[in-house]
Amino acid sequence: MVTPHISAAAGDFAPDVLMPGDPRRARRIAETVLQDARLVTDVRGIEGYTGTYKGVPLSVLASGMGMPSVTIYATELFRFYGVRRVVRVGTAGGIPASVGLRDVVVATAAHTDSAMSSRRIDGVHLSHSASFGLAASAVRAAGTGPHIHVGPVFTTDHFYLERPLLFERLEAHGTLAVEMEAAGMYATAAAEGGHALAVLTVSDHVRHAEALTAAERESDFDRAVTIAADALITETIS
Numbered sequence: 001m002v003t004p005h006i007s008a009a010a011g012d013f014a015p016d017v018l019m020p021g022d023p024r025r026a027r028r029i030a031e032t033v034l035q036d037a038r039l040v041t042d043v044r045g046i047e048g049y050t051g052t053y054k055g056v057p058l059s060v061l062a063s064g065m066g067m068p069s070v071t072i073y074a075t076e077l078f079r080f081y082g083v084r085r086v087v088r089v090g091t092a093g094g095i096p097a098s099v100g101l102r103d104v105v106v107a108t109a110a111h112t113d114s115a116m117s118s119r120r121i122d123g124v125h126l127s128h129s130a131s132f133g134l135a136a137s138a139v140r141a142a143g144t145g146p147h148i149h150v151g152p153v154f155t156t157d158h159f160y161l162e163r164p165l166l167f168e169r170l171e172a173h174g175t176l177a178v179e180m181e182a183a184g185m186y187a188t189a190a191a192e193g194g195h196a197l198a199v200l201t202v203s204d205h206v207r208h209a210e211a212l213t214a215a216e217r218e219s220d221f222d223r224a225v226t227i228a229a230d231a232l233i234t235e236t237i238s
Contacts, residue, residue, distance in 0.1 A: 003076040003080050005043055005046070006048065006077075007041045007043045009040075010081070011082075012050055012081070013040065013048070013081045013082070013083055014050055014058050014059040015057070015082065015084045015085065016056075016058050016059065016084070016087075016232040017058075017059045017060065017077060017086045018033075018058065018229060018232070019060070019061055019063045019074070019086050019088045019185075020060070020062055020088070020089050020221075021064060021090050021181065025062065025221070026049065026060045027047055029089075030049035033053060033060075033229060034050075034051030035052045037050065037060075038051065046061070046063075048061035053233060056232075058229060059083075061073060063181065065180060065181075066180050066181065067112075067114055067116050067181055067184030068184075070181040071187070074184075074188040074189065074192075074194075074196070077194075078188065078189065078192035078193070078194040079192055083194065084194055085131070085134060085194065085196070086185065086194065086195070087196070087228040087229075087231060088185055088199070089198075089200075089224050089225050089228045090179060090198065091179070091200060091203035091204075091212075092153060092177035092179040092200040092201070092202055093177055093202070093204045094176070094202040094204070095154075095167050095170060095171045095177055095178060095205075095207070096171050098149075099149055099176055099202055099205075100147070101202055101203070101211075101212060102147070102202060102212070103148070103202045104142060104147065104149070104201060104224050104227060105151075105153060105177050105201075105202065106130075106135060106142060106148070106151075106199055107130060107152065107176075107179075107182050107197070107198040107200060108130050108135050108150060108151055109128060109129045109152040109153075109186075110152065110186055111154045112128065112183035114155065114157050114183065116157075116184060117187060120191070128183040128190075130182075130197045131189065133195065134196070134231055134232070135150075135197055137231035137234040138199055138227055138230075138231035140231075141230035141231050141234065142227045149177075151175070152173075152175050152176065153176055153178065153179055153182055153198070154170050154175050155179060155180060155182050155183035156178060156180060157180070159180065164206075167206050177200060177202060179198070179200060182200075197231065199227050201223070203216075
């Protein structure tokens with residue numbers, strides 16, 4: 001089984017997949033989280049690995065940046081490789097002051113201004129929501145505390161566009177963070193009969209000039225990865 005973007009053979013992917021954006025993060029997860037990980041695809045430098053986590057088969061595949069890229073990889077995983085659950089582990093920008101750097105956001109829903117969403121079903125603004133079972137498992141794995149947040153995020157195609165008034169309105173409606181992939185992943189999972197969730201590490205803040213360095217973005221998301229992996233295997237076992 002080879003798709004235009006994945007060179008893995010049939011059966012190379014586990015039913016559960018962690019999906020960071022950066023291929024280097026995928027490699028780091030394979031080296032530090034999975035046991036006996038093996039490379040199963042590296043088309044265009046997008047690396048995917050399969051191993052085990054706490055004795056349960058688990059894969060990791062990078063998605064690239066943005067909804068167009070993540071929907072390609074998620075569609076091929078769900079449609080051609082028998083994957084059933086995908087959890088995005090990435091970074092996001094905090095919106096309210098209560099969400100700080102390195103905090104973890106379990107994204108139960110994803111608003112978006114992307115035309116990709118409006119074109120899925122003519123005349124309908126789809127609601128993009130995470131799979132309840134995965135979200136509930138992630139919340140249990142995360143526990144409670146001031147650095148764990150559960151709620152909606154905003155998925156946008158624009159990284160550098162300045163929109164302070166929009167963020168104020170989103171905050172007033174309970175939106176926790178802004179990122180670039182979750183809505184596309186949730187929509188793809190719904191269309192393909194799969195399950196999806198995003199567990200995000202806050203790497204910067206839209207209200208003030210705070211941001212993690214590139215090196216910190218690679219290393220400081222370990223807690224989110226552990227939460228996501230535990231959520232996946234809990235769902236698998238149950």
